[in-house]
Amino acid sequence: MKKHPLARLDQRHLWHPFTQMRDWLKGEPLVIERGKGALLWDARGREYIDANSSIWTNLHGHNHPSINAAIRTQLTKVAHTSALGLANEPAAQLGQALVKLANPRTGLAKRQPRLAKVFYSDDGSTAVEVALKLAYEFARRTGRARKPRFLSLDGAYHGDTVGAVSAGHIDLFHKAYSGMLFKTDKVMSPYCYRCPFNKAKPERGDARDSRNCQFECIDKVEQRFASRKQRGSNYAAMLLEPGLQGPAGMIAQPEGWLRRVAEIARGHGAQLIADEVMTGLGRAANRFFASHDEGVQPDYLCLAKGLTGGYLPMAATLTTQEVFDAFLGDYAEFKTFFHGHSYTGNQLGSAASLASIGLLKTAAPHRKKLAANLRAEARRLWCLPQVGDIRQAGCVLAVELVRDWRTREPFALAEQAGIRVCDGLAKRGVLTRPVGNVIVVMPPFCTTQRQVKKIFAALHDAIDETLTQNR
Numbered sequence: 357m358k359k360h361p362l363a364r365l366d367q368r369h370l371w372h373p374f375t376q377m378r379d380w381l382k383g384e385p386l387v388i389e390r391g392k393g394a395l396l397w398d399a400r401g402r403e404y405i406d407a408n409s410s411i412w413t414n415l416h417g418h419n420h421p422s423i424n425a426a427i428r429t430q431l432t433k434v435a436h437t438s439a440l441g442l443a444n445e446p447a448a449q450l451g452q453a454l455v456k457l458a459n460p461r462t463g464l465a466k467r468q469p470r471l472a473k474v475f476y477s478d479d480g481s482t483a484v485e486v487a488l489k490l491a492y493e494f495a496r497r498t499g500r501a502r503k504p505r506f507l508s509l510d511g512a513y514h515g516d517t518v519g520a521v522s523a524g525h526i527d528l529f530h531k532a533y534s535g536m537l538f539k540t541d542k543v544m545s546p547y548c549y550r551c552p553f554n555k556a557k558p559e560r561g562d563a564r565d566s567r568n569c570q571f572e573c574i575d576k577v578e579q580r581f582a583s584r585k586q587r588g589s590n591y592a593a594m595l596l597e598p599g600l601q602g603p604a605g606m607i608a609q610p611e612g613w614l615r616r617v618a619e620i621a622r623g624h625g626a627q628l629i630a631d632e633v634m635t636g637l638g639r640a641a642n643r644f645f646a647s648h649d650e651g652v653q654p655d656y657l658c659l660a661k662g663l664t665g666g667y668l669p670m671a672a673t674l675t676t677q678e679v680f681d682a683f684l685g686d687y688a689e690f691k692t693f694f695h696g697h698s699y700t701g702n703q704l705g706s707a708a709s710l711a712s713i714g715l716l717k718t719a720a721p722h723r724k725k726l727a728a729n730l731r732a733e734a735r736r737l738w739c740l741p742q743v744g745d746i747r748q749a750g751c752v753l754a755v756e757l758v759r760d761w762r763t764r765e766p767f768a769l770a771e772q773a774g775i776r777v778c779d780g781l782a783k784r785g786v787l788t789r790p791v792g793n794v795i796v797v798m799p800p801f802c803t804t805q806r807q808v809k810k811i812f813a814a815l816h817d818a819i820d821e822t823l824t825q826n827r
């Protein structure tokens with residue numbers, strides 16, 4: 357069959373992110389033409405379930421009437437004006453909505469900060485970059501550190517801008533740029549399935565449930581802070597993804613880990629930066645934010661991906677009045693936060709975000725149902741020997757593929773086990789992208805039980821065909 361003209365056009369002119377373009381140019385890429393709810397259709401009329409919510413962005417489904425209407429209404433007024441020197445209606449209203457959403461009246465531990473101010477940017481990377489810069493300057497201005505340094509988790513990915521990459525610890529993505537980066541430290545993440553301290557034997561269940569350890573991973577965090585202190589210094593902030601470390605391989609944290617780690621960081625005078633770019637806004641949490649599931653309020657809350665419901669690139673970094681005040685002064689003191697982007701506070705993005713947050717407030721039953729359906733349907737995968745771990749946080753479920761569940765032996769990255777399984781899924785009408793050997797199932801909240809069944813039936817068959825039969 358001749359390649360679709362749009363596929364040819366793409367291949368002639370475009371360069372895709374995180375993609376080996378030689379492979380891309382070999383086949384015919386799917387050209388997505390339209391969507392509705394959890395479904396997408398390509399230019400050849402084939403139907404797919406969007407099982408990773410278009411790289412973890414879409415919350416309520418594609419082509420949602422409320423978000424469409426909000427954008428249309430805003431379009432009749434103005435699409436964009438600059439936030440440098442000008443205010444606008446939807447951005448101001450969104451600020452109010454975000455501050456309200458991020459400060460629940462109940463359920464937080466004692467003495468947690470209040471998030472009072474919203475700084476807009478464009479994507480997850482810039483939301484994190486803003487938090488890092490603010491924390492850096494805050495530590496210097498308040499005399500907490502002369503040369504502020506950050507601690508983050510092993511395997512972390514927080515985006516592709518230089519600060520976010522500096523705080524990231526995935527060699528495959530980050531090593532090439534090491535000469536451009538500033539130094540940060542890392543500490544082990546609570547990866548129960550592959551934890552050297554977990555004495556539990558492999559089980560057919562989430563490794564967190566059979567965990568047999570003394571939470572040594574938390575001791576490691578304590579030791580990191582203590583050794584920094586011994587050198588007469590302290591971390592300005594600890595940056596982490598609460599609840600679920602997504603791009604690291606969907607590493608779901610055991611209950612209690614975040615609460616204790618936050619106490620340790622704060623006990624050492626460090627601030628907490630929560631990268632909830634993926635986890636936030638109800639995605640990987642029972643509450644709206646994964647931090648709050650553990651009663652923790654960060655000093656910086658980074659949001660992007662689902663902020664606009666998955667419609668437009670927009671991000672927000674929320675922080676406290678105390679941080680905000682450290683940047684106040686007479687003009688000539690030059691305490692201004694010198695950072696910003698052309699599209700900061702964009703009206704269309706803000707209008708979409710307001711509509712999305714409105715939907716989120718009544719989405720709890722959908723989220724609960726989806727989480728339950730994911731849990732129930734994933735059980736059918738345990739019969740496959742290449743399924744090592746299945747872990748879930750809220751509406752995100754991850755399946756770690758291994759050579760044999762009894763040994764937990766991983767596939768070498770070059771074998772592309774995850775990529776091949778996802779190709780098999782696409783053939784069966786289900787779209788997602790793996791994180792290495794981990795298959796991510798994260799469809800929009802509106803995904804029906806039938807669609808969830810179809811996702812897992814396809815995943816079962818794709819794993820069976822790709823890894824079992826072709827052994």
Ligand SMILES: Cc1ncc(COP(=O)(O)O)c(C=O)c1O
Nearest residue numbers: 479480481513514515602633634
């Ligand atoms: C946890 C986390 N932080 C930051 C980012 C970067 O976001 P963006 O791709 O929007 O820059 C990502 C992207 O996958 C992410 O998952």
